[in-house]
Amino acid sequence: MKKISFLIVALCCVAFYNCKDAKKGEKDAKAESEAMVEKAVETDEVKTITFTMEPKSDSNVAGTVTFTEEDGMVKMVAVLSGLTEGEHAIHIHEKADCSSADGKSSGGHWNPTREPHGAWGAEEGYHRGDIGNFTADAEGNATVEFSTDLWCLGCADETKNILGKAVIVHQGKDDFVSQPSGAAGARVSCTGIIE
Numbered sequence: 001m002k003k004i005s006f007l008i009v010a011l012c013c014v015a016f017y018n019c020k021d022a023k024k025g026e027k028d029a030k031a032e033s034e035a036m037v038e039k040a041v042e043t044d045e046v047k048t049i050t051f052t053m054e055p056k057s058d059s060n061v062a063g064t065v066t067f068t069e070e071d072g073m074v075k076m077v078a079v080l081s082g083l084t085e086g087e088h089a090i091h092i093h094e095k096a097d098c099s100s101a102d103g104k105s106s107g108g109h110w111n112p113t114r115e116p117h118g119a120w121g122a123e124e125g126y127h128r129g130d131i132g133n134f135t136a137d138a139e140g141n142a143t144v145e146f147s148t149d150l151w152c153l154g155c156a157d158e159t160k161n162i163l164g165k166a167v168i169v170h171q172g173k174d175d176f177v178s179q180p181s182g183a184a185g186a187r188v189s190c191t192g193i194i195e
Contacts, residue, residue: 057188064079076131077144078169080169081141085137085138088170088171091167091174109180112159117130128151132146167191168187
């Protein structure tokens with residue numbers, strides 16, 4: 001009889017610990033599931049917009065510009081063709097208006113912090129639209145990649161929000177000295193950044 005009682009107590013203990021392990025497994029599975037949902041929500045927070053560049057100033061410069069915002073960073077990728085070989089400037093301008101034949105309807109460089117024109121990150125100052133220079137190959141093609149946490153896509157901070165602005169590609173290179181625009185020459189391609 002003692003053996004049977006001992007066996008029953010042992011079985012109860014085993015059953016109790018198995019139930020406890022099963023509940024722990026359920027909690028682990030639930031926590032893992034919640035983490036996956038949280039990652040999915042974070043993925044939903046990625047914003048991407050793509051625009052087509054249109055030729056200006058009697059050029060053939062075309063392409064696309066894609067902006068992707070994730071984890072507080074905005075990445076710009078511009079894929080361009082029809083350029084002359086060599087260096088060219090690319091900037092964000094203050095108005096999403098590419099209606100004029102010379103692209104000047106887009107206004108000046110986007111400069112919400114009212115700083116002098118300069119190279120991105122310069123101690124003396126720079127415009128939030130002063131992206132810089134890039135090089136086109138012998139076939140006139142170029143890809144420009146740029147990332148910053150000083151831009152956003154549609155946030156309330158007007159010193160960061162690039163919606164309602166334009167991307168301009170210039171015929172020449174930015175000298176980073178001439179005010180207010182770097183003497184980069186004609187505007188050869190334009191796209192308005194509109195949500």
